[in-house]
Amino acid sequence: MLNWIFKKKTAAEQAPVRPSPAPAPVAAPAETAAAREARLAEWAARLGQASGDDAALLALAREDGAPVDIKVAAIEALAGEAALKDAEREFRTHDRRVYRLAKQRLAAAVATRSAREAAAALLASAEGLAQEAVIPANRLVALDRDWKALDASLLAPESIARFGTLTTQLTALMHDRAEREAAVTRWTAGAREAVARLQTVSLAVAQGAETQSVLTAAAEAAAALQAGVPQGHDDPALVEALGGGRLTAAQIETRLALLAQFEAPVAEPAPPADVAAEPPGEGAPEPVKADPVALATDRWRTQPPIGDDRVAQALEQRFAVWRRSQGGAPAAPAPEKKKDKPPRPKPAAPDPEAIARADTLLAQAETALAEGHLAEAHQQLTALDDLVSPAQRGRLQGLWAEHGRLKGWQQWGGARARDDLVAEAEALATATEVPDAKIAPRQQADTIDALRKRWKELDRTGGPSSQPLWQRFDAALKTAYGPVAAALAKVDAERQANLAAREALLAVLEATPAAEETGWREQVRALDTFQTAWRKLGPVEHTVPHKSREALVARWRAALARIEVPLEAARKEAERGRESLIARAQALAAEGASGQGRDLVPRVRDLQAEWQEHAKSVPLSRGAENSLWTRFKAGTDAVFAQREAVFNARDEVLRANLMAREALVERLAALTADTPAAELKRTLSEVDAQWRQAGDVPRQDVPRIDVAWRNAREIAQSHLAASAQRKWQVTVESVLARHALCEQRERDGASPALDEAWSAQPAVPTLWERALADRWASSAAPVDADTVDQWLLQVEMALDMPSPEAFQAARREWKLRAMKAALESRQSAAEGTVGADDGFARLLGQSGLAPVQRERFDAIVAVLRTRPR
Structure with a gap:
């Protein structure tokens, strides 16, 4: 039927079969083989001539007389992708073997070209990567993964070797650079630690808390690091810091040596004997002695300045303490001798009460210094300058020295803490300026407040700070506060928008008509819509500007009271009406339980309709509505449950009747053709009587059980009829047999065999x-x-x-x-x-x-x- 689709001829249309001509005489095998070899040799020669020329090879493969092996060899000799594509297109509709070969060669050529192009791109990436200053490990891994994804059999050997060389070079470069970076990192960490160590030890030695040997060891470690700066280090400031720390250490050693000379007791040289023996002449001026404190001060001031302010201040404090210790016996020039010099008055006897009061103040100053209360100790020491006795002055000078040492430590700690605060503030500002930085505004603000509180505390306990340091700290915190300010501005704009949205909601609610015009359902709908939209705007205390909050809340309460107050009164009245409906439903349930109710279902339906009218007129709150409806539904459900119980009892009776009728059908179905006729009659009679006595069955089962009953009864009656028919046939056969015996006896005469046969016949x-x-x-x-x-x-x-x-x-x-x-x-x-x-x-x-x-x-x-x- 579908031959016309494929343009095939049917059997009737096919050309008649012509008798095949007589076979030509077969040539000798030797001649045929020779001709074949000669023809193949000729084609092979042509193939060899066309080798290397894709156009000639393709033309040779297209010739009709070319053997298949020659075509295959020509296709295999093609080298160009374009020629293979032409061959694949040329042989697509004929010569499937050549077409498959051309298609395979073309796919292989395309795959080879794609693989080599991808390999060239990867080689270029590897060469470019080798020229970069930093070689990312992920790019090297991706390069190796992409290369392994290529088919190695399609790549040129020189490309494979070149990639192996490049990967080896890249790996070596990465290792070398990693080692250099690690060395730079280790040296940088050590240098920073050495600089910090030098600063800490220098200040401690300057304050007298550490020995000079510790400072010498720290300076030597810094010198070793400075001498071994690794290649690739690009932080000259750190090298300068090492040199500056060593210079400060050397200056501290020089200053401490001076202090040691100042504090050492110097013996006054004895005058020569001849000079000592000669008394001074009358009226000759006495020689003026040089002031050692002034000389020491001059030597101290001629020392080069120290770059670290804290170290310089600590050394100055120690020098000031020494100077104060020398103030009791100044090397002042002796007064000129007068002729009429009055006698020097004797010092007054010390007052015991003043000594006791000075002892008390000294004890309090010692306690204050021990507890670290430097301000209180300074007040007490200042008050003691004019109270102490000569015997107590040494004790006072010791307390002044301890106060100076502790003050230096306090100032050094405050300076270090301020430097740390500045570093934290600048780090916070730097992190803020990073593009797309994720900053939590509240946390940022808390951090800034904490930093400012810590600075104020240092101002109170650690002494004043320099103005440039404070400006750096304040500028960094202002920069860091930028996102916080932006976030606060955004929050303020959002709060203004939230306020406008709330005012719009209130305007809609205030414009809602009274219940007398629209009904309570419309009032409830407007109120629910307002409250839902109001809740979506969030808590008022967190989403509305503070200055507008009080007025907004007052307006909100007034708008709600305008609707809610009359609504609550109407709802209370509606609840009383619902309660009466619940009481009526419970009364119907009790009436149904007593068995005396009539037409309960229509009455319940009417009661439910009345409830629906109540619910439509005044909607209650969801909780009250659900509670009242649950109670009402319990009463109505009780009536329906009683009705359902009656129906279920009736259904049970109907199901029992159905089971009884099914049993009767099964009893009839148990009868067979072999059942005796008497039993068939008795069973049919009994089943008919029981069927008439059986009650009704479920309505949906009536057709089925009736059909089953009729079929079973008809089958049973057919069994009974077949049994009577068989019995009648036996009777007829017996009558005919006796009739035949009578005819035989009348024809042949009496015989014992006939008598025996007559006696053997059944009764008729x-x-x-x-x-x-x-x-x-x-x-x-x-x-x-x-x-x-x-x-x-x-x-x-x-x-x-x-x-x-x-x-x-x-x-x-x-x-x-x-x-x-x-x-x-x-x-x-x-x-x-x-x-x-x-x-x-x-x-x-x-x-x-x-x-x-x-x-x-x-x-x-x-x-x-x-x-x-």
Whole structure:
């Protein structure tokens, strides 16, 4: 049917088969082989000439007479991708072998070209990566992964070797640079630690808390680091810091050596003997002694300045302490000797109360210094300058020295803490300036506040700070506060927008008409809409400007009260109405439980409709509505549950009736064709009686159970009919057997075998048994043929079977006589009429029937077979 689609010819359209011509004589095998070899040699020579020329090879493969092997060899010799593409397109519709080869060669050529192009790109990336100052590890890993993804069999060996060399170089470069970076990192960390160590030790040595040997060791470690600066280090400031720390250490050693010279006791040189022996002349001026404190001060001031302010201040404090210690015995020039010099007054005796008060103050100053209260100790020491006695002055000078040492430590700690604060503030500002930095404004603000509090605390406890340092600190915190200010501005704008949205909601709510105009449902809807939108705007205390919050809340309360107050009153009234409906529902439930209720369901339906009207008129709050509805529903559900219980009881009865009827159907279905007729009759009778007594069944099961009942009963009745038919057939066969034995005995005479066969026959109906017994005993008197014809006619009429044509008039006469007799005497039969059983019995007792009569007798027997008696 589909041949026309494929343009194929049907069998009828095909050309007739022509007889094949006689085969040509076969040439000798030697000649055929030689010709073939010569032809292949010629094609091979042409193939060799075309080798290296894709166009010639492709033309050779296109020739019609070329052998397939030559075409395949030509395609295999093609080198260009364009030629392979032409070959694949040329042989696509014919010569599948050549086409497959061309397609495979083309795919391989394309894959090779793509792989080599990707390899060239990767090689260029690797060469470019080798020229970069920093080689990212992820790029090297990606390069190696992309190279491994290529098919190595498609790459040129020199490309593979080149990539291996480049990866080795890149790996070596990475390792070398990593080692140099690690060395620079280690040196930088060590240098920074050495600088910090030098600063800490220098200040401690300057304050007298550490020995000079510690400072010398720190300076030597810094010198070793300065001498071993690694290649690639690009932080000259750190190298300068090392040099500056060493210079400061050297200056500290020089200053400490001076202090040691100042503090060492110097013995006054004795004058020469001749000079000492000569008393000074009268009126000669006494020699003026040089002031050692002034000389020491001059030497101290001529020292080069120290770059570290804290170290310089600590050394100055120590020098000031020494100077104060020398203030009790200044090397002042002796006063000129006057002629009339009054005698020097004797010092007054020390006051015991002043000494005791000075001791108390000294003890308090010692306690204050021990506890670190330098300000309190300074006040006490200042007050003691004019109170102490010469014996107590040494103790006072010691306290002044301890105060100076502790003050230096406090100032050094405050300076270090300020430097740390500045570093933290600048780091915070730097992190803020990073593009796309994720900054938490609240946390940033807390951090800035904490830094400012710490600076104020240092101002209180650590002494004043330099103005440039404070400006750096303040500028960094202002920079860091930029995102916080932006976030606060954004929050303020959002709060203004939130305020505007809330005011718009309030305006809509305030414009809502009263309930008398729209009804309570509209009021509730407007209120719910407002509250939902209001909650979406967030808490008022966190989303509205503070200055507008109080007025907004007051307006909000007034707008809500305008609707909620009358709504609550209406809801209370509605709740009382719902309570009355609940009471009525509970009364209906109690009435149904007592069994005296009538028409409860319609009354419940009416009650539910009334509830719906109440709910539509005044909606309650969700909690109150749910609570009242639950109680109301419990009452109505009780009525429906009682109704359901009645229905369930009725359904149980119907299901029991259905099961009883199904059992009756199954009982009928258990009957078979082999069941005795008596049992069939009894079962049918009992099942019919029980079926009539069984009650109703569920409506949906009526058709099914009725059909099953009719089918089962019909089958049972068919079994009963078949059993009666079989029994009747046995009876008819027994009658015919006895009739045949009578005919045989009449023909052949009596014999014991016939008697035995007669006795073996089963019983037959009594009327027929008597007629056959009389015939067997030869006691029946023969009758004439007319009488037999009349019997045959009457039996045929009784069985309603046709009679021969010759007896149709007699048959009509018998019918008229029977009708007349029935009309006159109201009897069912005319005089002389015999029935079917009686007439058949008379026919059984007669012998010597004519052939026509015998045919009519056999026809009667055939009809009797089908009509059980």
